[in-house]
Amino acid sequence: MSASPTGMRATxxxxxxxxxxxxxxxxxxxxxxxxxxxxxxxxxxxLGAGCGMAWALDAxxxxxxxxxxxxxxxxxxxxxxxxxxxxxxxxxxx
Amino acid sequence: xxxxxCAATSHVRPPAVTQAVLAAFTNGGSYGRGGxxxxxxxxxxxxxxRNDLARFFGAAAERVCFTANATMSLNVALSGLLRxxxxxxxxxxxxxxxxxxxxxxxxxxxxxxxxxxxxxDGTLDLATxxxxxxxxxxxxxxxxxxxxxxxxxxxxxxxxxxxAHGALVVVDAAQTAGMLPCTLAEIGADVVCATGHxxxxxxxxxxxxxxxDTADIQPLLCGGTGTDSINTAQxxxxxxxxxxxxxxxxxxxxxxxxVRWIEERGLAAINAHENxxxxxLIDGVSELSGVHxxxxxxxxxxxxxxxxxxxxxGWDCGVLADxxxxxxxxxxxAGLHCAPRxxxxxxxxxxxxxxxxxxALSTELDVDAAVAALAELVGGGR
Numbered sequence: 001m002s003a004s005p006t007g008m009r010a011t012x013x014x015x016x017x018x019x020x021x022x023x024x025x026x027x028x029x030x031x032x033x034x035x036x037x038x039x040x041x042x043x044x045x046x047l048g049a050g051c052g053m054a055w056a057l058d059a060x061x062x063x064x065x066x067x068x069x070x071x072x073x074x075x076x077x078x079x080x081x082x083x084x085x086x087x088x089x090x091x092x093x094x
Numbered sequence: 095x096x097x098x099x100c101a102a103t104s105h106v107r108p109p110a111v112t113q114a115v116l117a118a119f120t121n122g123g124s125y126g127r128g129g130x131x132x133x134x135x136x137x138x139x140x141x142x143x144r145n146d147l148a149r150f151f152g153a154a155a156e157r158v159c160f161t162a163n164a165t166m167s168l169n170v171a172l173s174g175l176l177r178x179x180x181x182x183x184x185x186x187x188x189x190x191x192x193x194x195x196x197x198x199x200x201x202x203x204x205x206x207x208x209x210x211x212x213x214x215d216g217t218l219d220l221a222t223x224x225x226x227x228x229x230x231x232x233x234x235x236x237x238x239x240x241x242x243x244x245x246x247x248x249x250x251x252x253x254x255x256x257x258a259h260g261a262l263v264v265v266d267a268a269q270t271a272g273m274l275p276c277t278l279a280e281i282g283a284d285v286v287c288a289t290g291h292x293x294x295x296x297x298x299x300x301x302x303x304x305x306x307d308t309a310d311i312q313p314l315l316c317g318g319t320g321t322d323s324i325n326t327a328q329x330x331x332x333x334x335x336x337x338x339x340x341x342x343x344x345x346x347x348x349x350x351x352x353v354r355w356i357e358e359r360g361l362a363a364i365n366a367h368e369n370x371x372x373x374x375l376i377d378g379v380s381e382l383s384g385v386h387x388x389x390x391x392x393x394x395x396x397x398x399x400x401x402x403x404x405x406x407x408g409w410d411c412g413v414l415a416d417x418x419x420x421x422x423x424x425x426x427x428a429g430l431h432c433a434p435r436x437x438x439x440x441x442x443x444x445x446x447x448x449x450x451x452x453x454a455l456s457t458e459l460d461v462d463a464a465v466a467a468l469a470e471l472v473g474g475g476r
Contacts, residue, residue: 019331021126021320022156025141042129052321053129053137 012056015080017047023075024053030072037061046091047080095423096463100453101241101401102427103291108355111295111348118347125341126320136343143350150353151286151304152277159336160346161301164268165191167287170303170336171264174311178203180232186212186435187237212439216243216389227259234261239269242436243389244401253282269399272356284309295352300345364454368400371452371461375402378465382472388440388447400452406472411446422467426450
């Protein structure tokens, strides 16, 4: 899969969802400060009929993100694997 | 032109505020309505301001909710806290933003209101305060500083008493936020309601509601938040809980610039500047014949917010304010200042007063011009 100009694949490996716009923006600011790769994207429709923003990242950056989230008490809802849809087409989220 | 109506709005604002408004308006993005480009920039700007306000008011950032003004903040707070059968204690200092909201809630929900009376000299009758509590008293709403006399209420002491009775404290900081310390902890508030366009130096159409974790405020408005759209109920999560509809991003950007300007200058320096100006104003007008001052100024005390109300023998207040504006370009405000109970206590319910109010960017020239104009109009010294 081709990489985007930011170095991340156009279809992300992992998407993290948030309960509020503020929590998404707070995560973005924390990741930038800690140089954890990723970017904010519109919430993919596959993750629900809601709207809002999500944090997209490569799979190999996930452990670093989760460690940062714990350290900084970042508020997020779900971590979704975007590469392995279930038989019903939904995504596996934890 | 000399603008001595800063208790109504700042009028003169730091250039950084205008620049921030223009930049956000030119950018044109909307908060939480897109995860890219201008919308993302707008969201970042709003959250930057939210963080600044959280620091300024000593609150958790997610508990800083944007509104259109202090009136809206107070309506959201009171409507969102008071339930059928609740009792609320307010004060004679309160603005119609509190009084009219309570009147509506009395009619629609059957709440009951009691008021801490003001004496004829404008001070609150605090001896009465503790006697007003009932088992059903859920909220005490306190005006931090009177918009008529500039006097500051002993809000922390009142909050301590309210909390001892199990009541929540809502503070109307319309006249103090940006002038005096207003952190939740310092003033003992569970909710602080403030406007952005007065001492916080932001644009009109901005306000904030700052909630401590003790305040479970139910939403007044319901609508789009840009999140959880499948859910037709208003989200519980803060700040979306109290932020239905499109936010005023240019205004919020300007408000952020205003708060940062205040922090750079320092509240203590602003307060010292304003105290010096109000002393100068009181000294000047006290010497004039037929002038009657109200509140602390009449008692030989400094009001602690830069407001002085006066009447002049033989002058209708509206005519006096009009003459000051028309002949001398000195802008004041005549009337009841949306505070009818306070004017009733002061004995000026029928006449009103002429209010002179200053701000962080007021100058000695403003004060001297106002005093000279008033002296010429009313005929000089005693």
